[in-house]
Amino acid sequence: MYKHLIGKQSEKVENQVERGAVAAFARSIGDPHPLYVDKEYGKYSKYQNNIAPPTFPRTFSYGTIPGLHLPVAGLIHGEQTFEYKRPLLIGEEIYCHSKVENYREKRAASGHLGFLTLINIGEDMRENNIFTSKVVLVLTEQAREGEDYYDSNHRA
Template sequence: MIDRNIIGKENEPEYHEVEKGAIRKFATAIEDDNPVYHNEEYAKQKGYPSLLAPLTFPTTFRGKIQEWFKNLDKNRLLHGEQEYHYERRFYAGERIKLVEKVADVYEKKGKNGMMTFIIRDREGYDEADKKLFTERSTFIVREDKRT
């Protein structure tokens, strides 16, 4: 059972520098050869100020692990889904402020027992404090059948 009091818990903002090398490396890892992710001159010709970050690039932003996540049994943890909503794409050279909070916790009975769903939202802001994106992730914690 996950404590529902984690709903609404928000972390202190964390800041992430978006680097050209990180964009290229990520695009290569996801096997996306679009030149706007690899060639800065090409990206500028297309009207971007620098290399464009791929849509799922925010998954690379790692920061302080939140207390609620530390307490989960990782052997029973599944990644449910992840979605992104963008207000504006971002580029190499930008500094992103990232704020994370737990949006919801609920349980469902599945064919293999109870499952707890944790919905986490992460919002990214530019240096003018304008929202760039919202990332929503669903974590599923399977019931511990040993108890």
């Protein structure tokens, strides 16, 4: 279903690590650690700034992968991992893009399942990698038969 997209990637999209968005995200996940929200605490930390929680990149835009259209129904967020070179600092600009790493299918009791693996990448303005996120989306039988699709400007 998606094998022909393996290796395709989106354009880079600029994202801002904005203080208010980080504070709101930290509250929403129930982790108001002072390193995320307290300006004075951040100023005296080893980063000399506040940082974003590790899963904050889920809020970023990663661009559109040409030809990738994700189904509206029957799509399951199966797994996500993050690997960081350094924390995201409040106020910095991050350039993000996605690429299709793999697609495979498996027969299950509920029918055929598809497993789409996407890699999300965040870089600084000098194109140094800050983080990489690997996302596995599961496409159920319903997703494989559906007609309604999202475009690939996903937040997975």
